[in-house]
Amino acid sequence: MKTILETVDLVKYYGEGENQVKAIDHTSIQVNQGGFVAIVGRSGSGKSTLLHMLGGLDRPDSGEVVIGGENIFALKDEQLAVFRRRRVGFIFQDYNLIPALNVWENIVLPLGLDGKRVNQEYVMDIVENIGLAEKLHALPSMLSGGQKQRVAIARALASRPAMILADEPTGNLDSRTEMEVMTALKNCVDQYGQTLVMITHDETIAQMADRILVIEDGKVVE
Amino acid sequence: MKDYDLEKQTARRERGYIWMEGRLKGNLLKSTAGIVVFFLILYGFGLSAGSLAVLFAGALLANGVWCYLEYRREYQDYLMIFRYLEEFEAGRYEYRGDQDLLSTGIRSQIQEQLMRMGAAFGGLKERLVEEKEKTKGLVTDISHQLKTPAAALRLCFDLLEDETLTMEERQEFLKRGSEEVCKFSRLTETLLQLSRLETDMIRLEAKEDSLKETLIRAVNGVWMKAAEKEIQIEMQEFSDISVVHDVRWTAEAISNVLDNAVKYSKRGSVVQVRTVPLVSCVFIEVEDQGIGIPKKEYPEVFKRFYRGCRPEVESQEGAGVGLYLVRRILEEQGGSVRILPGHGGGTIIQMMLPKQYRQTGEI
Numbered sequence: 001m002k003t004i005l006e007t008v009d010l011v012k013y014y015g016e017g018e019n020q021v022k023a024i025d026h027t028s029i030q031v032n033q034g035g036f037v038a039i040v041g042r043s044g045s046g047k048s049t050l051l052h053m054l055g056g057l058d059r060p061d062s063g064e065v066v067i068g069g070e071n072i073f074a075l076k077d078e079q080l081a082v083f084r085r086r087r088v089g090f091i092f093q094d095y096n097l098i099p100a101l102n103v104w105e106n107i108v109l110p111l112g113l114d115g116k117r118v119n120q121e122y123v124m125d126i127v128e129n130i131g132l133a134e135k136l137h138a139l140p141s142m143l144s145g146g147q148k149q150r151v152a153i154a155r156a157l158a159s160r161p162a163m164i165l166a167d168e169p170t171g172n173l174d175s176r177t178e179m180e181v182m183t184a185l186k187n188c189v190d191q192y193g194q195t196l197v198m199i200t201h202d203e204t205i206a207q208m209a210d211r212i213l214v215i216e217d218g219k220v221v222e
Numbered sequence: 223m224k225d226y227d228l229e230k231q232t233a234r235r236e237r238g239y240i241w242m243e244g245r246l247k248g249n250l251l252k253s254t255a256g257i258v259v260f261f262l263i264l265y266g267f268g269l270s271a272g273s274l275a276v277l278f279a280g281a282l283l284a285n286g287v288w289c290y291l292e293y294r295r296e297y298q299d300y301l302m303i304f305r306y307l308e309e310f311e312a313g314r315y316e317y318r319g320d321q322d323l324l325s326t327g328i329r330s331q332i333q334e335q336l337m338r339m340g341a342a343f344g345g346l347k348e349r350l351v352e353e354k355e356k357t358k359g360l361v362t363d364i365s366h367q368l369k370t371p372a373a374a375l376r377l378c379f380d381l382l383e384d385e386t387l388t389m390e391e392r393q394e395f396l397k398r399g400s401e402e403v404c405k406f407s408r409l410t411e412t413l414l415q416l417s418r419l420e421t422d423m424i425r426l427e428a429k430e431d432s433l434k435e436t437l438i439r440a441v442n443g444v445w446m447k448a449a450e451k452e453i454q455i456e457m458q459e460f461s462d463i464s465v466v467h468d469v470r471w472t473a474e475a476i477s478n479v480l481d482n483a484v485k486y487s488k489r490g491s492v493v494q495v496r497t498v499p500l501v502s503c504v505f506i507e508v509e510d511q512g513i514g515i516p517k518k519e520y521p522e523v524f525k526r527f528y529r530g531c532r533p534e535v536e537s538q539e540g541a542g543v544g545l546y547l548v549r550r551i552l553e554e555q556g557g558s559v560r561i562l563p564g565h566g567g568g569t570i571i572q573m574m575l576p577k578q579y580r581q582t583g584e585i
Contacts, residue, residue: 002344002348033345033348034345034349068341069316069318086334115331116331131502160338162341175562176498176500176505177500179505179558179560179572179574180500180502180503180574182558183503183556183557183558183574183576186558187556193342193345203517203520204520204560204561204562205560206521207520207521207524207560207561208558208560209521212521
């Protein structure tokens with residue numbers, strides 16, 4: 001299978017001398033296109049740092065992140081921003097919805113940033129798939145946690161990124177809602193042929209992945 | 223001829239094309255006509271003919287250059303698109319032209335779209351290859367599964383051929399042989415089911431139906447086995463709801479889970495079946511008081527032909543297909559399944575089905 005995401009000898013240290021924290025310590029991983037990979041680690045294991053590197057949100061001390069054949073850290077900051085907007089979708093634990101915009105506006109917001117015409121049919125398809133069709137005009141404050149995260153998922157999917165990065169997407173949800181949201185996410189990713197990389201500390205949710213990577217003290221083991 | 227010369231020649235020809243293009247000529251003609259009219263009007267106002275002539279020549283020249291450059295830019299856009307399409311036609315979907323991530327105009331949008339198209343086609347191609355590999359893998363796996371019981375049977379027959387056997391020994395081997403045949407036929411049954419589902423010979427037919435009926439059907443499948451081990455299957459009371467699902471295969475899935483629960487639980491224990499409806503989906507949870515599953519094995523048990531390696535597991539008959547089928551059946555209907563540690567040391571298998579079933583987009 002084709003590799004869509006690859007890290008080559010990635011290193012990120014924080015602090016110096018005795019206080020040095022090796023957040024990412026010479027990590028090399030590969031993710032194939034179309035899969036669902038879970039990166040599991042306890043808090044403080046460096047998993048969030050790794051995800052930030054994968055999405056180009058933060059620059060490493062050394063090493064490469066290659067997405068779809070392109071070394072993203074060879075790009076300038078402005079170029080990287082455009083690259084992220086087009087190729088990578090993000091889902092965070094605390095949803096990051098804009099409170100003043102309704103569900104539909106939140107979902108299509110990133111498309112507007114890119115000057116792209118909204119493919120209404122496609123976005124509506126996602127919305128229906130993920131069960132938000134009746135909530136399109138609701139404001140985020142009127143939604144439950146599970147619904148908010150669905151909006152965030154739809155937003156991440158709307159620009160058809162090749163890859164979705166999710167950081168503890170169900171961290172704030174109860175066990176059953178967690179399963180419901182994860183199933184919706186997984187179904188969408190399967191249907192649209194995208195690649196999902198999720199980090200979590202929760203093994204019971206990681207078992208839904210096709211592949212599990214464990215990160216410990218900045219090192220990744222299969 | 224050197225490559226350099228060839229390139230030069232191509233460029234020259236391209237310039238020729240641009241000049242020969244009808245649209246460029248049309249544009250030139252129209253704008254020239256406009257300029258002529260404009261200057262005629264100016265002349266009508268009585269401006270001196272000499273200075274007007276100079277301005278007129280200048281305007282014509284500027285217009286010519288502008289038209290040419292404009293058209294050349296369009297032509298280059300065309301070349302960019304043409305290159306992509308040509309590569310795709312030849313099956314090289316991974317072709318990527320130089321992309322400037324900072325430009326956001328129409329050209330960059332089209333290029334982005336073409337790259338995505340390439341990725342999508344490449345994905346399709348790869349999926350076909352993968353599909354083929356999967357089928358090969360299935361054939362290998364199944365033959366491998368059949369090997370062991372076949373060998374056991376053969377051993378029985380070989381032993382029976384021994385003429386020095388006593389009557390008792392003969393009886394014993396015959397009994398063992400017939401047990402092996404039974405196992406063998408159960409195994410082929412399972413494998414048949416598996417291969418049907420795997421090769422899409424069975425299409426799940428989801429229709430709106432009572433969930434309670436399906437649950438009862440599932441429990442009926444394991445009732446005898448449970449009774450033999452004096453295991454109680456407790457179904458928690460719930461008001462019946464109708465869910466869009468395939469009755470036969472969903473019952474099969476739940477039955478597989480219950481079968482595991484009975485198989486790996488002690489005599490006299492209780493298996494609980496809970497149904498929890500939420501707004502858009504329904505949860506079916508089966509909790510047993512059995513031997514449990516180590517956390518490490520959670521993702522493994524859903525793999526095809528995976529079996530735990532603890533003695534409690536190995537002593538039970540099974541091909542390692544049950545939970546794999548459960549997952550396939552539920553996912554095919556837009557649902558999912560996972561394992562949670564039970565409250566009393568056993569296992570909870572949590573199954574989820576969406577109330578509304580949406581056909582996932584298959585190619």
